[in-house]
Amino acid sequence: MTFLNYLSCELLSDAVSRPSYDRKRVRPGIVHLGLGAFHRAHQALYTEALLARGDPRWGIVGVHLREPRMAGVLARQDYLYSVTERTGETATTRVVGALCGALHAPTALPRVLSLLAEPTVSIISTTVTEKGYSLNPATGDLDQNDPDLAHDLEHPEMPRSTLGVLAAGIRQRPATAPLSVVCCDNMTANGSTLRKLLFQYASLFDRALAQRIHDDIAFPDCMVDRIVPAATPATLAEAEARLGVRDEAAIVCEPFTQWVIEDRFSGPRPAWEEAGALLTRDVALYQSMKLRLLNGTHSALAYLGQLRNRATVAEAMTDPLLAAFVTRLMCVDLLATVTVPDGFDVQAYCRDLLQRFTNPTLAHQTQQIAMDGTQKVPVRWLPALRESQALGLERPALERALAAWLHYLYCGRNEAGTPLVMSDPGAASLITRLQASANASALAQAAFEHTSVFGTAPWPQALIVRIARYLTQLREGGTDALLASAG
Ligand code: CS2
Secondary structure: OOEOOOOHHHHOOOOOEOOOOOHHHOOEEEEEEOOOHHHHHOHHHHHHHHHHOOOHHHEEEEEEOOOOHHHHHHHHOOOOEEEEEEEOOEEEEEEEOOEEEEEEHHHOHHHHHHHHOOOOOOEEEEOOOHHHHOEEOOOOEEOOOOHHHHHHHHOOOOOOOHHHHHHHHHHHOOOOOOOEEEEOOOOOOHHHHHHHHHHHHHHOOOHHHHHHHHHHOEOOOEEEEOOOOOOOHHHHHHHHHHHOOEOOOOEEEOOOOEEEEEOOOOOOOOOHHHHOOEEEOOOHHHHHHHHHHHHHHHHHHHHHHHHOOOOEHHHHHOOHHHHHHHHHHHHHHHHHHOOOOOOOOHHHHHHHHHHHHOOOOOOOEHHHHHOOHHHHHHHHOHHHHHHHHHOOOOOHHHHHHHHHHHHHHHHOEOOOOOEOOOOOHHHHHHHHHHHOOOOHHHHHHHHHOOHHHHOOOOOOHHHHHHHHHHHHHHHHHHHHHHHHOOO
16 A cells, blocks of 8 residues: 655646645755644645745644654655545645654654754644643633643643643743744634633642743634534545545545634734735634534534434434524524624525535534533533623523533433443532432532533522423423423
8 A cells, every 4th residue: 555655646636636836945944743634634735835836934743742643753754745625526635745754752752852842843733632731621720620631730841731841841942932822722712711721730840830921922813714523534535535645634625614713913024915814913713703603503412412312413403303402503593692803604604514514524523522521511612601690691502502411421322222432520529419419409400510511600590490490301202392392
C-alpha cells in the first residue's frame, strides 16, 4: 500500500489539489495544542490559504496532549493530509501542507515547551475540547479538583494539562516576545475564559507569570464553525479511493466553514481575513448565536437520537417527530433567546443549519456529540434557560430537551434496551445522584441541585416541577410521548 507523503503526492490525480507553494520555505509561526480533525479541517485550512498566497511565516506545529498515534501517522506522511468536502454527490479533495510538525507532548515535552517559547511563534492556538481547560462549567472558574491540573500544580515543570503546558511554555518565553493565544473551542467567551483560567492557575505558583499573562498576552475570543465528524474506516477508504494513496489522517467534512475572530492580538498574526475569516471587534453575539442555535440543537439531536437509536445526525433528521422537535427548539425556543448581530439574516442561518444537519454523506455520530454533556449543556442550554426563567417564560422544547438528557443519563440505555456508550468524565457523580432518586420529582430536584453543572443560584420550583412531569412522560410513554407533547 502506498501512503500519502511528499513523494507520493506526485501520484495524485489532477482532481486533487495540493500545496502550490514551497513547503521547505515555511517556518513555524503557530503552535496548536490539540491536533484533532477539527483543527486540521478548519484553522489549518485558513492558514494554508495564506501560505499559498506566499506568506511562509505561518507554518503550524501541532501538539497532541494525550493521544500518541496521530503524531506518528502525520510524521510518516511528511505532515501531509487530505480534506474532502462533501455534500451529496459533490466532493472536492485537497492535500494540505500547513502542518510542519506534530509532537506528542507526554513524550516530547522539552521540544514542545521550547517551541512555545520560540519568539517567532507568535500564535498559540487550542482545540482541546471543553473539558480540556480544567474549567468548572458552572462557575466559569478553575477546577482545582481536575486531576491533571492537581498534578501540574505539584510539578509545574512537567505539565500534563493544557493550562500546565501553556504556562510552562510561556514561562520560558523571552518577556519581549509578543504572543496571542487563540482558543478555538466551543465555549462562551472562549479567549477571555482561557485567559482567566490560565491567570488563576499561574497565580497559584508564580505571581510574576500570572501578571504577565494578564498584562502582556492577548486572548482574542472567536467563533469557529465546521461540522467535522471523526474519521471512520469508511471515510478513510473513501479518501483513499479519491487520492489513489492511503491517508491515515484523512478528513471528510462538510463544505461550510466559518471563523469569526476578535481583532485583539498582540504582535504579528496571520492575515486570516484574507482567507475568509471575519476579524471584528465584537464576537460575543456570533458566538452565543452559534453555540445556542447550532450546538444547542446538536446536543438535543444527540441525546434524543441516542435514546431513539439514531446513529447519525442525518439519520436523526429523517425521524419526523425528532426533526419537527429540533426545528421548533432551534427556530422558536432558542432563537427567542438570541441577540442577532446587525444585518445578519438569522432566518436564513437557521434554514441553512437544518440543511447542514441533513447532509446524508456526513456520518456525524450522535454518540460523538453526546460526549461531555456536563461541559456542553451549561454552555449550550442553561444560559438560555436561565434568562428565560428570569423573564418568567417557559421554553417547552428546551425544557423537554433537558429532561431527555437527564433521562439518557439516568437510563444509560436506548429505547430498544441496548446499553449506550457514554463518555463524560464529569457525569459520574450526577448519574449516581439521579439513580439514587426515588421518583421523577426527586430526580429533577437532584439534578438542579448538582451545582457543578446547574450552578449555585436556585432555579424556580415551577421549572423543576415541569421537568419532573417530562421525566414521568419519558418513563411512561418514551420519547414519542415527550416529543409529541411539545406541539
Ligand atoms: C458538536 C460540534 O460535537 C459537538 O458537540 O456540536 O463539534 C459541532 O459539530 C461544531 O461546533 C460545528 O461547528
